[in-house]
Amino acid sequence: MRHLAWQSVLALVLCLAGAAMLPLADAVSALPFTVGQTAAVELLLLASVFVSVSGINPLGGAIFLFLAVHIAAFTLVGGIAGNEGGARLSFFLLLAAAWLLAWRLNVLISGLKAGSRGARNFQRLIVPTLFGVWILILWEGITRGAGVPFVLLPPPTSIAVRFANSLPILGADLVQTVFKAVVAGYVIGCGAGFIVAILADRVPFLRKGMLPIGNVVSALPIIGIAPIMVMWFGFDWPSKAAVVVVMTFFPMLVNTVAGLAASGHMERDLMRTYASNYWQTLFKLRLPAAAPFIFNALKINSTLALIGAIVAEFFGTPIVGMGFRISTEVGRMNIDMVWAEIAVAAIAGSIFYGVVALVERAVTFWHPSVRGG
Amino acid sequence: MNVSAAAASANDVGRGAATMSSGQTVVSARGLSLVFDTNDGPVNALADIDLDVGKGEFVSFIGPSGCGKTTFLRVIADLEKPTAGTISVNGMTPQQxxxxxxxxxxxxxxGLFPWRTIERNVTLPLEIMGYSRAERAERLHRTLELVNLTGFEKKFPWQLSGGMQQRASIARALAFDADLLLMDEPFGALDEIVRDHLNSQLLELWARTTKTICFVTHSIPEAVYLSTKIVVMSPRPGRVTDVIQSTLPKERPLDIRETPEFLEIAHRVRDGLRAGHSYED
Incomplete structure (x- = not known):
């Protein structure tokens, strides 16, 4: 036997303790676990413990572990549905054992030597995926097993069902908040910040007078102006876009000004020896050198814009929009709908950020942080 | 190969040009002074410099740190403004x-731009000066050949060694065919072996192109090996202590550095540097 991993040993202890304290759950309304299901879970987990410590064929072992642990986990979590709050200690011990074995599985996968490029990519993808899936499994098992009140934290499956059943509403909210308010506000805010940064660079008066004020304003909690924007621009999306403009303007301004100062003295002297004019130096040297700073602002702003637009909708909006939905559904105790909106916001925000980051990689490929050294 | 053959024949041209044009002055400084205003009070970077650089000469400026050799080069290039005295470059003010x-x-x-390939770095000045696409391609080809970088057009600077990067920056300075080349310790950051190699390549290039070169260094062997004229400077305030006309022949293999003639010039440079220091410390 190779060295005993602590996850495996602890999982074995938990399995045995869980077996000693059967049954898994009391019947609340539906049929609790059958003897066959209980035995299957115990056997799968014990077999997984054995495989994980035996060190037989690493790849085959990992595949077996993957199947056994997840079948056991889904049997546990699936069986508890309908018996919310009925789980006994044994259920949680076995769930914890399955989680430890999944942890062990992730360690094993990380340690595998991937041969091909595709296998390496798969390996890089599967580890965080397993990690995320297990957060959901534990969330599901604990909320259902312990009978956590629905308004406090609904289980992920309920949220998923609600999500799937509300696609038209979620889609309309997404269009209203992201494709109208966020996109318009982001483009105008970042564009204005960029242009004003160039003007401030060109005109010393603006640089001296405006940047200190810009720094003060950027420190203000800008979301507080949302009600004023609603007064100015009405209830529909333009008022939300205005909040996004104000939120994204200053990060872009400050970062672009810093970026324009980032090119070295030597490079600027070089352009001077060519008798290069202001615009040539700007476009051929200073803007490319500023690109990492500008993309930094674009990334910061991609998340700021989403936050701004959603929160701005709390202050008055037509009956559509992600912020509107969150604030009204929470009042109606439809917490699963709130979570569904949060999931939409998370997905939209990640895609937005990811697209900006991909463009950044393509544009600033030459920067040491991108090319790696 | 044919490069060395070309260099040998071009050497004759270089020699001819140098003797022929010994009368023309490219850079002429009279009573040139420059005082920097710093937070610690004024600093005399240059004091009362009189100097002429003739057409086709290879002039080295040597001296310890702070002697103003780089500052003098920057004054020629109009990157610094003198506070007193006059200087002309090709008969014009430095700005003109x-x-x-x-x-x-x-x-x-x-100082290559990392977002541009070698090709686009070398053609950067040509873009700024408005050369046509065809002209840029032709000059790129010619200058990369001069510095032996043909075949590296599509590489990015960070994919090349330090010596190759510096050669690319020389190509960039040569691309628009200015007659005067100002070099500020271009090989200072490179190791001895690469430096030797680039020094002999530079001499070869100088002979082929018959340019006037002003070269700042703080290496005595480098100055003696490369120059037709060595300007020894001393610090605080920066001034010229000696101007040494080299007696070495135009054709200089690397092992010329072991000849008595070479060592004698090097000795005189060292004496000049020491003299500059003596009433300072």
Whole structure:
């Protein structure tokens, strides 16, 4: 036997303790676990413990572990549905054992030597995926097993069902908040910040007078102006876009000004020896050198814009929009709908950020942080 | 190969040009002074410099740190303004000369733009000066060949060694065919072996192109090996203590550095440097 991993040993202890304290759950309304299901879970987990410590064929072992642990986990979590709050200690011990074995599985996968490029990519993808899936499994098992009140934290499956059943509403909210308010506000805010940064660079008066004020304003909690924007621009999306403009303007301004100062003295002297004019130096040297700073602002702003637009909708909006939905559904105790909106916001925000980051990689490929050294 | 053959024949041209044009002055400084205003009070970077650089000469400026050799080069390039005295470059003020693109400047570091390939770095000055696409391609080809970098057009600077980067920066300074080349310790950051190699390549290039070169260094062997004229400077305030006319022949293999003649010039340079220091410390 190779060295005993602590996850495996602890999982074995938990399995045995869980077996000693059967049954898994009391019947609340539906049929609790059958003897066959209980035995299957115990056997799968014990077999997984054995495989994980035996060190037989690493790849085959990992595949077996993957199947056994997840079948056991889904049997546990699936069986508890309908018996919310009925789980006994044994259920949680076995769930914890399955989680430890999944942890062990992730360690094993990380340690595998991937041969091909595709296998390496798969390996890089599967580890965080397993990690995320297990957060959901534990969330599901604990909320259902312990009978956590629905308004406090609904289980992920309920949220998923609600999500799937509300696609038209979620889609309309997404269009209203992201494709109208966020996109318009982001483009105008970042564009204005960029242009004003160039003007401030060109005109010393603006640089001296405006940047200190810009720094003060950027420190203000800008979301507080949302009600004023609603007064100015009405209830529909333009008022939300205005909040996004104000939120994204200053990060872009400050970062672009810093970026324009980032090119070295030597490079600027070089352009001077060519008798290069202001615009040539700007476009051929200073803007490319500023690109990492500008993309930094674009990334910061991609998340700021989403936050701004959603929160701005709390202050008055037509009956559509992600912020509107969150604030009204929470009042109606439809917490699963709130979570569904949060999931939409998370997905939209990640895609937005990811697209900006991909463009950044393509544009600033030459920067040491991108090319790696 | 044929490169060395070309260099040998071009050497004759270089020699001819140098003797023929010994009367023409490219850079002429009279009573030139420069005082920097710093937070610690004024600093005399240059004091009362009188100097002429003739056409086709290879002039080295040597001296310890702070002697103003780089500052003098920057005054020629109109990157610094003198506070007293006069200086002319090609008979013009430095500013006019800069606006006429009269010189190419090579800095201590290569200073290539990392977002541009070698090709686009070398053609950067040509883009700024408005050369046509065809002209740029032709000059790129010619200058990369001069510095032995043909075949590296599509590489990015960070994919090349330090020596190759510095050669690319020389190509960039040569691309627009200015007659005057100002070089500020271009090989200072490179190791001895690469430096030797680039020094002999530089001599070869100088002979082929018959340019006037002003070269700042603080290496005595480098100055003696490369120059037709060595300007020894001393610090605080920066001034010229000695101007040594080299007696070495135009054709200089690397092992010329072991000849008595070479060592004698090196000795005189060292004496000049020491003299500059004696009433300082």
């Amino acid at each position: 000369a800069r606006e006429k693109r009269a010189y190419g400047y090579v800095f201590q570091a290569a």
